[in-house]
Amino acid sequence: MSVIVQKYGGTSVGDPTRILNVARRVVATQQAGHQVVVVVSAMSGVTDALIKLAREVSSGGTPPEREMDMLLATGEQTTIALTAMAIQSLGHKAVSLTGAQAGIVTDGLHTKAKIRDISPRKVQHFLKEGNIVVIAGFQGETDDGQTTTLGRGGSDLTAIAIAAAIKADLCQIFTDVEGVYTCDPRVVKTARKMDELSYDEMLEMASSGSKVMQSRSVEFAKKFGVPFEVRSSFNNNPGTLVKEETMSMEQVVIRGVSIERNQAKVTLRQVADKPGIASQVFKAIANAGIAVDMIVQNVSLAGTTDISFTLNKDDLPKAQKALEPLTDGLGKAVSAQDGIAKLSVVGIGMRSHSGVAAKVFEALSLGGINIQMISTSEIKIAVVVDEDKITEAANLVHEAFGLSAE
């Protein structure tokens, strides 16, 4: 008998009808001869609503993090109980477990705790007794019994981690999309659902804006070799399998194109070309809690150089403020620009095929689209263009690599 972990996200358990639908699906899986562990998220909108409530009663709108975890964990706790009830109403055995009861031990970093260890004895015991085991996603407990949560979208991580701990044969992530697409179908109409991709490709797609899953959970899956499938909870179509890379995956030059809007660019002109400058700049940015994405530094000319970096547009005012005290000694001018977007082309096949960058640039030039910044990794080429042009850019590049449906 094989063991299957199924994770259902917030929309899939968004109301009683949908919870009953999930119950029917997991019962059908069990009846097909499997042991089933179900990991659920809070019902859609619940986590956001709880965060809002917390802000309303907290001074300065920043709730104490320990209590925040106490509160947020209730969202998933509601869903596990309801899901177990729904399964029982269909005449099948089910038991709900909180993260702590499922043996998920974390560090003490409230609201973004890391999983330290999982002791799945209880889970295995209940499975052996013929139960469908329903586990609360997104939560755990510290060594000394404090409730913690794993960061937004953390139910994905729970599912992958439980699958690793009980050595499940399969981990299925059920969501409201059909799988991972070659590009966002709202942007490129002819985008195609991929049958499979590697962990690294999935990570690059996720970090470039294709937010199908929490990135941390994909990293975890890679580290522990947990293959998983992303698929829809609203039908029975096969989804996208994410796994270790295989030889045949390298044959595909480009796996997908992903885009990220809402970006901004900061440029520091004529900063001294000497040790310590970049360190000062990015220390100030990091201290302000801002994540930067691309960083580009020019070749130095007459002892000075330009440094540009991109960040989320919402962080732009904070970044400008953080740089203000520095700019005197640092350079002639800081310029900031929003209204830009990032397009990334991802594929492990890039390692063994040449001419990929040239093809991306050619596609963009056909559309008369100006490239403002370029960065590359082993399996990704990313460019920054005007946000107005991003849809056209995505379509051109998608087409150039023949990614559309046959």
Ligand code: ASP
């Ligand atoms: N309910 C949590 C959130 O909204 C965890 C999850 O849905 O995965 O982030």
Ligand code: MG
């Ligand atoms: Mg979610």
